[in-house]
Amino acid sequence: MIKIYNTLTRSKETFKPMKENLVKLFVCGPTVYDNSHIGHARTYISFDIIARYLKYRGFSVFYLQNITDIDDKIIKRAVSTGEDPIDLAREFEAKYLQDMKTLGVENVNFYARATEHIKEIIVQIETLLEAGYAYETDTGVYFDISQYPDFGKLSNRKIEDLNVHRISPDSSKRNPEDFALWKKKDETPTWDSPWGTGRPGWHIEDTAITEEYFGPQYDIHGGGLDLIFPHHEAEIAQMESASGQKPMVRYWMHTGFLNVKGEKMSKSLGNFITIKELLTKYSPDVFRFFVLSTHYRSPIDFSQEILEQSHNSLNRIYKFYETLEELLNVDDSSLDEPSPDESSPHNSIPETKENQEIDRLLEETKFKFLEAMDNDFNTPSALSLIFDFIRATNQNIRQGEISQKSVQNIKFFFNEISDILGLNFTSQPKNSKGHLEDELVDIIIDIRKKLRKKKDWELSDAIRSRLDDLDIILEDK
RNA sequence: GCCAAGGUAGCUUAGAGGCGAAGCGGUGGACUGCAGAUCCAUUACACGGGAGUUCAAAUCUCUCCCUUGGCUCCA
Incomplete structure (x- = not known):
């Protein structure tokens, strides 16, 4: 039984999708508008990981994500570079998708661009207008917050407390907290609408998209902590008002x-690290382990030092997995040490008390692992x-x-863990050098092996140290 | 001001009324021609301060101190 902390109720709740085992x-x-960090x-x-685990637990997961490809920041950036805003958005979208691929984030079923759902957005705004939840002014169409008394239920705020504004509210609005559904604009890109040309407000794209693919109610909505207010609050107001159905979302999940x-981390503080920069220094797995x-x-606090810790910790798991593989391929080691005492053809150890103990421990660990997840x-x-x-x-x-047999069972379990957590210790890349380089290095290693057999330590050590300078680490067994 | 999340061994993190945590690091040992890696063992008075509830509190209550974030740019 999976329990999920629901931001809406501020408590852990037993997870039960609306429809049997289908999770939306x-x-x-x-x-x-920029590189992802x-x-x-x-x-x-x-x-x-959440999607992976839900799948592992037998749910069929439809994971939908939007791409905000039209907004003030994109336009501002495009104006400064002289690029077309949509081209700019496509460029960074491609980079984002590439970053995600590199990081092993591969469970999103569909990415929905805001600009490809303008029709749905307009329909939803019209619904809100007709039902009296929205109104039109000279500058745009706004959601009337006074028509939705539940506003603030997700972030635990009262409307009357929302009186601190960094940006002075548009004077044409009825309430300062009313948010834009449609912005009347002339500068490109614009779309035609019943209210003239313009572009959608920020919040409406998500509800238009989710209504299109999921309907007015669905299971889980996630995002960063910073989106709780006002973004998700606005989404709830829009969707629940438009459909008259509550709740829009059963489980709200937010990451720290x-x-x-x-x-x-923010640009103004200058402590901004892009995914690409990170990956020049650390592998995707190290970062994933850190997460x-x-x-x-x-x-979660980021620093080089902590990533080093993650790297070392992860190595412990890698090495253990390697050990498992070695135990399953004993004949491979015959080149180095033909261990005569244990070279019996079957090399099987009979079921002993210790083995039963390990098997029992494996079962227990599996159980507790699922319990933790x-x-x-x-x-x-x-x-x-x-x-x-x-x-x-x-x-x-x-x-x-x-x-x-025990080793095999353990390995099987670790393969499962690898899948669930998205760590690739099953196929750990050795050295990501070019093909020719690989082979050259192999030749050098081979020669060194012979030197070591002759006990020519001086030359062996020199080779090792020269390779080390090239970041090729040799570890003699 | 309002809202939220935190303060757990040197570092990073779980836990959430009783059976003294995990990793990293440190130390010792095994292995090794050496180094490294690996493995084992071990280490660390662990729970921000103060009061209270309880047979029992990191865990519940109150209060204070500190850190961070949000309050229409945000993952």
């Missing part, structure tokens, strides 16, 4: 921020169980008390 999941996508990556990796030295090591709702996707807790298991198993391996 919507996550707010990016506004594509690692804060975005945190959120999308978190929801990637990625901070740098305790501060939110996994904190609960998705908690703030069921509990609002508690990945840190799940990881901790894996480390417990590795330590205990290593002890048995060291004593030689483990059967091939």
Whole structure:
């Protein structure tokens, strides 16, 4: 039984989709006006894992994400570079999708562009106007907040408290908190509407898109913590007013921020790290492990040092997996050490008490792993169980008390974990050098092996150290 | 001002009334020609301060202190 923390009720609730085992999941996508940064990556990796786990648990997941490809920031950026706004949006959308692919975020079923849903947006605005929830002024069409008394239920705010404004409200609005559904504009790009040319407001695209694909009610809506207010609040107001059905969303999920030295990452603070920059230094898996090591709702503090910690921790799992593979392919090691005592053809260790112990521990770990993930996707807790298991198993391996069958079962479990968490320790890339380079390095290593057999330590060490200078690390077994 | 999330060993994180956590780091050992990696063991008075409830509190209540975020740009 999966429990999900619902921002709306501020409590964990048992997850039950509206329709049997079909999960309709919507996550707010990016506004594509610049490169995506690692804060975005945190959120999308978190929801990637959530989608993976729901699938693992037998749900059929339809994961929908919007792409905000029209908005003030895009236009502003396009004006400054002299580019067409839509071209600019397409360019950064492509980069975003590439970043996600590199990060192993691959469970989104459909990306919906705002500009390809203008028709649906207009229909929804018309519905709101007809029902008296919206009104038209000289500057646009606005949602009338006084018609929706529940406004603020998600962020736990009262309308009367919303009196601090960074931007002075448009004077044509009835209430200062009313938000734009349609902005009347002349500068391109614009779309025709019953209210003249212009473009949609920010919030309406999501509800138009989700209504189109999911209907007025669906299961999970996710996004970063910063979207709770006003974005998600506005979505609720629009959709529930337009459809008359509540709730629009059954489970609201929000990811915590990625901070740098305790501060939110932002351009103005200059602590902005793009996904591309990150990946020049660390592998996608290291970053994913870093994300996994904190609960998705908690703030996560980024630093080089912590990524190093993640790297080291992850290596422990990698090495364990390698050990499993070695145990299953004992004949491979015959080149180096033909261990005569254990070279019996079957090399099978009979079922012993120790083996039963390991098998029991495996079952227990599996159970607890699911329990941790069921509990609002508690990945840190799940990881901790894996480390417990590795330590205990290593002890048995060291004593030689483990059967091939047990190793196989363990490996199978780790393959599952690899899938659920999206960590690729099953196919760990060795060296991402070019093909020819690989082979050249192999030749050098081969020669060095022979030198070591001759106990020519001086030359062996020199080779190792020269390779080290090229970031090729040799580790003798 | 209002709303929200936090303060857990040197660092990063789980936990959420009782059985003293996981990883990283440190230390010791095994292995090794050496180095590294790996493995094992071990280490660390752990719960922001103060009061209260309770047989029992990191965990519940109150209060105070501190940090961060949001309050129509935001993942």
